[in-house]
Amino acid sequence: MSYVNTVSSNDIKPDERLRLLIVDDDRDIVESLQDVLEIECDDYVVETAHDISSATNKARAFHPDIALLDIKLGAESGLDLIASLREDTPSITCIMMTAYRDVEYAITAIRCGADDFLYKPLDPANLIKTLKRFQLNQILLRSKLETERRFRAIFEQSFQFLYILDQDGIIQDINKTALSFFNNTEEELIGTSFAQAPWWEDKDSVADAIMAAIKGNTIRKELAIEHCHIKYTFDYTFKPVKDSSGKIAIIIPEGRDITDRKEYENNIVSLNQSLEYRVLKRTEELKIAKQEADMANNAKTNFLSQMSHELRTPLNAIIGFSQILTMGDASNLTELQISNIKHIEDAGKHLLSLINQTLDLSQIESGQIELNIDELDLSKILRHVLTIINPILSTKSITLTNHISDDDAPILHTDEQSLTQVLINLISNAIKYNSDNGTIDIEAKKISDNFLRISVKDTGQGIPNNLYDTIFDPFTRAKNVHAIEGSGIGLSLCKKLISLMGGDIGFTSVESKGSTFWIDVPLRQR
Numbered sequence: 001m002s003y004v005n006t007v008s009s010n011d012i013k014p015d016e017r018l019r020l021l022i023v024d025d026d027r028d029i030v031e032s033l034q035d036v037l038e039i040e041c042d043d044y045v046v047e048t049a050h051d052i053s054s055a056t057n058k059a060r061a062f063h064p065d066i067a068l069l070d071i072k073l074g075a076e077s078g079l080d081l082i083a084s085l086r087e088d089t090p091s092i093t094c095i096m097m098t099a100y101r102d103v104e105y106a107i108t109a110i111r112c113g114a115d116d117f118l119y120k121p122l123d124p125a126n127l128i129k130t131l132k133r134f135q136l137n138q139i140l141l142r143s144k145l146e147t148e149r150r151f152r153a154i155f156e157q158s159f160q161f162l163y164i165l166d167q168d169g170i171i172q173d174i175n176k177t178a179l180s181f182f183n184n185t186e187e188e189l190i191g192t193s194f195a196q197a198p199w200w201e202d203k204d205s206v207a208d209a210i211m212a213a214i215k216g217n218t219i220r221k222e223l224a225i226e227h228c229h230i231k232y233t234f235d236y237t238f239k240p241v242k243d244s245s246g247k248i249a250i251i252i253p254e255g256r257d258i259t260d261r262k263e264y265e266n267n268i269v270s271l272n273q274s275l276e277y278r279v280l281k282r283t284e285e286l287k288i289a290k291q292e293a294d295m296a297n298n299a300k301t302n303f304l305s306q307m308s309h310e311l312r313t314p315l316n317a318i319i320g321f322s323q324i325l326t327m328g329d330a331s332n333l334t335e336l337q338i339s340n341i342k343h344i345e346d347a348g349k350h351l352l353s354l355i356n357q358t359l360d361l362s363q364i365e366s367g368q369i370e371l372n373i374d375e376l377d378l379s380k381i382l383r384h385v386l387t388i389i390n391p392i393l394s395t396k397s398i399t400l401t402n403h404i405s406d407d408d409a410p411i412l413h414t415d416e417q418s419l420t421q422v423l424i425n426l427i428s429n430a431i432k433y434n435s436d437n438g439t440i441d442i443e444a445k446k447i448s449d450n451f452l453r454i455s456v457k458d459t460g461q462g463i464p465n466n467l468y469d470t471i472f473d474p475f476t477r478a479k480n481v482h483a484i485e486g487s488g489i490g491l492s493l494c495k496k497l498i499s500l501m502g503g504d505i506g507f508t509s510v511e512s513k514g515s516t517f518w519i520d521v522p523l524r525q526r
């Protein structure tokens with residue numbers, strides 16, 4: 001009990017002042033004792049009484065820590081007070097006083113529950129010494145009771161189910177939350193086996209957890225409970241608690257009702273399963289639909305390429321014969337006839353280019369086109385492209401500037417024929433859809449180590465906003481370009497070719513100001 005020494009009267013805070021009840025039928029003695037204590041000890045609150053009935057009433061309201069009781073209270077005995085005082089204040093210290101210096105008295109007093117015994121007349125020094133001794137005990141008792149009270153409150157007020165088990169798994173304590181759930185009293189459960197409680201669905205699992213906890217392990221497991229024909233799931237933790245010698249003294253099972261959470265989890269699992277099943281089913285349906293669509297697409301491509309071949313033969317004959325008609329001696333033809341034949345030739349050529357482009361598109365779509373990837377000199381390709389474009393350009397008052405100098409033109413790594421076709425399409429569009437006296441600028445810049453961006457910038461009418469998303473779809477044409485010859489296939493062809501080449505295509509445009517179409521083409525890797 002070394003800690004007793006650490007508590008002194010200085011440790012008593014004002015609100016912790018000790019309550020002392022003096023009971024003696026001799027009012028002079030009571031008064032003199034009160035005086036002594038007031039002078040010597042200012043850490044007592046003193047109440048007095050002169051008979052059993054007033055002492056009992058005062059104690060009931062006052063809850064004294066120490067009672068100084070005269071054994072002889074007139075016709076009554078102070079010893080009779082001990083039991084009733086303890087009933088109201090179990091921690092009370094009772095010190096008996098008597099004028100009879102008889103050991104028998106002392107023995108009787110101790111038997112009746114007195115904590116000490118003092119002879120009258122009281123020696124003030126001895127009285128104070130005795131009181132101080134019990135005062136220290138009381139302080140310790142108070143703090144112990146307070147600690148117990150706090151822990152009890154935590155134990156009882158916890159929403160979790162809390163138990164204290166001994167090493168044999170016998171219930172020593174159980175909190176109110178658990179008691180009220182099972183509709184039991186403490187008396188019914190304390191002293192019974194926790195693992196054998198009627199509510200467990202799997203008693204062995206509970207016994208295993210207790211065994212493991214006794215060996216020093218903290219165990220956590222989900223346990224099923226059935227109570228009043230309802231099934232619950234609890235999340236239980238079994239914690240071993242050691243005593244001051246380090247031995248496991250008690251096990252604290254702590255349970256939390258997770259029935260609702262478990263139900264949600266199960267619902268989510270079954271929802272997931274049904275979702276997975278639906279996704280699988282849908283994927284299968286989509287696979288079949290895709291196969292059917294692929295088949296239909298192949299049939300369409302085959303039909304197109306077949307038809308294109310069939311159409312081109314008579315079409316070439318129409319163009320050829322109309323050219324023959326106007327060539328050589330055409331003096332027997334009127335001007336109107338010559339102009340009509342020219343119309344036939346132009347319409348035939350337009351139809352032929354349409355058929356050729358449609359054939360190209362269908363060939364790419366059906367994977368019939370093969371790229372020949374090689375190292376290419378961009379300046380050489382552009383020279384070739386501009387030679388092809390020149391006849392169209394020369395009929396317009398448009399200025400085309402190629403900003404890519406021959407000296408530092410980068411080396412590309414792509415298919416020559418496809419790149420040439422894409423550049424011709426973009427530049428001829430820039431010419432077709434440009435304004436009178438407009439300009440075209442061809443530029444290139446590296447956008448990364450792997451790609452070169454080639455852009456064709458014009459000052460034409462621009463792309464209407466509503467076509468931004470569909471401009472690369474086949475047969476998309478702006479409403480205001482119908483007077484200009486075109487099929488609406490060129491850009492979709494470009495997009496398909498560029499993506500085959502592993503590049504990208506895009507544009508920026510401002511209506512009535514112009515457009516810039518760009519392509520990202522793979523560069524040679526060193």
Ligand code: ADP
Binds near residue numbers: 458460461476486487
């Ligand atoms: P086509 O030129 O034969 O119509 P394209 O696929 O090359 O077919 O172009 C599709 C449409 O995109 C054109 O009809 C035109 O409306 C628009 N377009 C393409 N390039 C330009 C451009 N440089 N300036 C303005 N509009 C353009």
